[in-house]
Amino acid sequence: MNKHHRQIASLLFCTILLLLHSLHAHAHTVCIIGSGIGGASVAHFLRRYSDPQTIGQITIFERNGVVGGRMATVTIAGETFEAGGSILHPKNYHVLNYTKYLNLQVKAPKHADDSLSLGIWDGHKFVYKTLNSNSNLPIVQRFVSIANSIVMLLRYGVFSLFRMSSFVEAMLSKFLRYYEDFGARPVFESVEEMLKWAGLYNLTTRTLGEELVGVGLSPLLIQELVTLLLHGAIDRNTLQVYEPFPRESPDPVEWGCEVITRINYGQSVNISGLAGAVSLAGSGGGLWSVGGGNWQMAAGLINRSNVELHLHEEIESVSYLGDVYELNSTKGGSYNCQVTVVATPLDELNILFNPEISIPPRKLQHTHATFVRGLLNPAYFGLEALSDIPELVGTIESADLSFSSISVLKQHDKDMTYKIFSREPMSDALLDDIFSVRVETIKINWGAYPHYQAPEKYAPFILDGNHVYYVNAFENAASSMETSAVAAENIARLILSRLSGQDNYSSPNLKSFTGDSSKMHSEL
Numbered sequence: 001m002n003k004h005h006r007q008i009a010s011l012l013f014c015t016i017l018l019l020l021h022s023l024h025a026h027a028h029t030v031c032i033i034g035s036g037i038g039g040a041s042v043a044h045f046l047r048r049y050s051d052p053q054t055i056g057q058i059t060i061f062e063r064n065g066v067v068g069g070r071m072a073t074v075t076i077a078g079e080t081f082e083a084g085g086s087i088l089h090p091k092n093y094h095v096l097n098y099t100k101y102l103n104l105q106v107k108a109p110k111h112a113d114d115s116l117s118l119g120i121w122d123g124h125k126f127v128y129k130t131l132n133s134n135s136n137l138p139i140v141q142r143f144v145s146i147a148n149s150i151v152m153l154l155r156y157g158v159f160s161l162f163r164m165s166s167f168v169e170a171m172l173s174k175f176l177r178y179y180e181d182f183g184a185r186p187v188f189e190s191v192e193e194m195l196k197w198a199g200l201y202n203l204t205t206r207t208l209g210e211e212l213v214g215v216g217l218s219p220l221l222i223q224e225l226v227t228l229l230l231h232g233a234i235d236r237n238t239l240q241v242y243e244p245f246p247r248e249s250p251d252p253v254e255w256g257c258e259v260i261t262r263i264n265y266g267q268s269v270n271i272s273g274l275a276g277a278v279s280l281a282g283s284g285g286g287l288w289s290v291g292g293g294n295w296q297m298a299a300g301l302i303n304r305s306n307v308e309l310h311l312h313e314e315i316e317s318v319s320y321l322g323d324v325y326e327l328n329s330t331k332g333g334s335y336n337c338q339v340t341v342v343a344t345p346l347d348e349l350n351i352l353f354n355p356e357i358s359i360p361p362r363k364l365q366h367t368h369a370t371f372v373r374g375l376l377n378p379a380y381f382g383l384e385a386l387s388d389i390p391e392l393v394g395t396i397e398s399a400d401l402s403f404s405s406i407s408v409l410k411q412h413d414k415d416m417t418y419k420i421f422s423r424e425p426m427s428d429a430l431l432d433d434i435f436s437v438r439v440e441t442i443k444i445n446w447g448a449y450p451h452y453q454a455p456e457k458y459a460p461f462i463l464d465g466n467h468v469y470y471v472n473a474f475e476n477a478a479s480s481m482e483t484s485a486v487a488a489e490n491i492a493r494l495i496l497s498r499l500s501g502q503d504n505y506s507s508p509n510l511k512s513f514t515g516d517s518s519k520m521h522s523e524l
């Protein structure tokens with residue numbers, strides 16, 4: 001290379017450096033607190049919807065040593081089980097798309113094909129237990145299920161069954177509006193606005209119990225069907241059922257629904273109608289999870305979103321300095337970002353905001369997940385043999401109960417792995433009563449989801465009127481992996497629209513995602 005060429009090369013190099021510098025100078029930096037599905041989704045959608053000139057560095061802070069938050073697994077006897085968020089719905093389009101994007105395995109739950117026996121325990125006795133066909137022959141099982149379908153149609157009538165199913169379907173079809181293209185779907189500045197636009201807001205102003213009575217379901221129908229839906233013994237579409245419930249049970253509306261809401265949200269039918277409908281949808285057919293653990297969705301999105309990840313770094317303060325926010329961590333780190341996203345519930349955290357922020361008080365419902373490898377004690381349930389204990393023991397609301405549900409996760413050669421959900425910690429003494437053999441026990445205390453009420457009150461998406469955003473404000477509507485992703489997608493659009501100075505932003509400068517989002521429906 002002669003002198004002339006060298007001069008041109010160094011001029012080109014300087015020009016590229018200057019260009020890069022000017023690009024970087026305009027790009028906004030984003031700090032995200034929390035590496036669960038919410039935080040990971042914000043990073044993902046910011047990258048999908050913008051160019052490097054708009055969003056520069058994204059930093060995620062995670063106080064734990066692993067990503068995923070409430071998506072986590074435990075390993076017992078070499079097998080991995082979901083410890084937090086476990087079940088996904090077939091219409092959870094964002095998370096389903098993540099699995100495709102990240103090449104993750106979509107896994108059907110263990111009991112998708114075979115039937116899981118269910119019992120409803122009131123603290124003293126089983127008030128209901130399903131009957132098995134006692135045959136492994138598919139033809140016999142099919143015959144039993146057809147016979148049950150006929151019994152069911154005669155018992156409830158087609159219209160009643162339709163009403164039951166349509167309550168959940170109506171919620172789901174409204175929720176699907178959140179996957180519409182940008183042109184049809186505004187950017188939402190508040191949870192209320194987002195719920196009202198989809199027609200879901202009213203469901204959060206009344207309790208699940210009020211809603212179900214309001215749509216005209218008879219208490220008997222709710223008592224019987226809702227519980228069977230939970231069980232998975234009935235598929236809403238094919239109307240396959242097992243033995244119906246006894247008619248004489250007390251307060252059937254509360255009784256049947258509570259079995260589900262206690263398992264899914266650890267609460268009673270006093271939760272809001274929307275949280276209740278999401279809970280019921282989580283007991284329908286076609287449910288799935290990610291093979292190896294749902295947490296891999298967060299890990300994969302973070303890996304692919306060009307993010308600087310700080311594990312073991314807990315943020316303790318967020319201060320507005322005029323043009324940037326300064327985030328300080330408990331281990332002495334200090335970071336400046338133009339945008340801050342809070343992707344974790346603030347309810348039990350002590351993050352100091354300067355200036356102060358104000359959000360409605362909200363309690364988290366704690367769920368204790370206890371994993372036991374061993375054998376249940378039939379005598380505890382007043383039964384003779386271990387095989388008489390149903391694989392899923394649900395419960396009704398009663399002061400006498402020390403757990404919400406117990407389910408078999410895996411049958412080993414000589415013992416089993418069980419998962420217990422309870423509102424209070426399970427003491428060792430209690431576990432020794434319930435189990436005759438206990439080889440291994442793992443206990444996790446989750447600040448699991450909001451304590452739902454009706455009418456719900458919502459924190460703002462924009463916490464300081466400027467550029468601090470709160471993904472988990474949406475959790476008052478319903479808490480699930482998909483709702484976190486849906487809220488995160490809106491937050492990503494909200495950030496981009498506000499950075500571009502267009503408050504009611506639809507699409508022009510936003511990197512179009514129309515192709516992908518329309519595929520979302522057709523492919524799935």
Ligand SMILES: Cc1cc2nc3c(=O)[nH]c(=O)nc-3n(C[C@H](O)[C@H](O)[C@H](O)COP(=O)(O)OP(=O)(O)OC[C@H]3O[C@@H](n4cnc5c(N)ncnc54)[C@H](O)[C@@H]3O)c2cc1C
Pocket residue numbers: 033034035036037038039061062063064067068069070071083084085086087088282313314315316343344345349351367369446447448449472479480481482484
């Ligand atoms: C027992 C249980 C069962 C569930 N079952 C289901 C189910 O079957 N299906 C379903 O869809 N959903 C289920 N959920 C709900 C679902 O798991 C959650 O709604 C979802 O995972 C929430 O994700 P997120 O990213 O919004 O919050 P999180 O997952 O809670 O992520 C927040 C992250 O922020 C981190 N963090 C907090 N404070 C700080 C700080 N100051 N600095 C740095 N990092 C911080 C936390 O460590 C955490 O990793 C269940 C939840 C539980 C607990």
